[in-house]
Amino acid sequence: MSRHSSARVLSNDEVQTIDEMTKSGATPHQIMSYLRRRNPCIKAVATNIYNTKANILKASLGGRSNIQVLLEELGNGGFLFDVLKDEEDHLTHVCFAHPNSVQLSRSYSNVFVMDCTYKTNRYNMPLLEIIRIRSFNTSFYFCFIFLKSERLDDYL
Template identity: 35%
Template sequence: MLLLRGEKLPTNDKWILYVLCGVHNYPSAEHLEGHSFAGRLSKEETSLLVDMSKSMVRPKEILVTLKQRDAFNATTMKTIYNARHRHRVVQRTGRSQMQQLLRQLSIQNYVEWHRCDDREMVANLFWAHRISLELLRAFPHVLIRDCIYKTNRYRLILLEIVGVTSTNFTFSVSFAYLGHEREDNYTWALGVLRTVMENTAFPNVFITNRELALMKGISKVLHIATNLLCRWHISKNVLMKCKNVFEMKDK
């Protein structure tokens, strides 16, 4: 067993290392992968990790980038996750995750609305960038809605509203986290959207899938708009409903 002892010199900050037993009872490691000291990040690597994390780069891709820059890099995924977590803790400086989120939205020039439930916890959150709102005021005629389900830690619904320009390009108008697929939640989100539109003309067409709660919310808040069903969702439903019928005829 290798035994070492270090002593700090009283006259300066230097150390003396004494070898008490230089006999190894196990072979030395061929690779340093997994050793925390060997896999530590330098200041430059930590700075790169922070910048890539801000750009929503996945930890796996960050690790690949670090190893491409240094062939002898012994960093592991655990080191990457720990470094990201330490950075978030430092950035929050005592704030809760929701407080940090609202602060970042403000710093990044987003406008946001939220409402709380009976327990004073944020239940719904709406945000939109000011540049997106300027585009909306220029092209308010057609809006498209889409929802993403169960892709975040809190299993919330992400509602995205998309606009269409005169050259058939799309742009993101706003986003909203909703607690449930209920008419009340959709009505609230659409009401906030109507508020941020200010003196802008209301949309003439609102394209959705056949989400009845959302359709009722549109009829209440944006009653002037014509609600059309998404062609992609229609085709998907036709394929799902009629596939068995065509298979039976082929037989």
């Protein structure tokens, strides 16, 4: 019976539990274990947990795209940010930095270290991290930039 999706429908209480546990950092495996301890007869599988989490996230976005939410959160958080778009109005670059990081970099401007991750996010955009090293041999993040690709003109 658990093969049929109609048998795996979660109750409102279970959906609320998934939401609360997700907000507290629990993994889907931990959530599933907790739900099974509370109700040994539950027919839900891990896919139900993932789908419920996705639906909760989608509802929390209020019809906005992930990028719109990101830019809104950066603005509300006081971050300095800039975006570049191509001719077709597609987002190609997003650069953001916290004002404290900018202020620190003005005081300690000796060394920059740049590291670009591989395209590990859902948009296949490399993430460039720029780190500053202070004279005390400590470091701090200066800014982050999502790039369209890793070509020279993207870095410029």
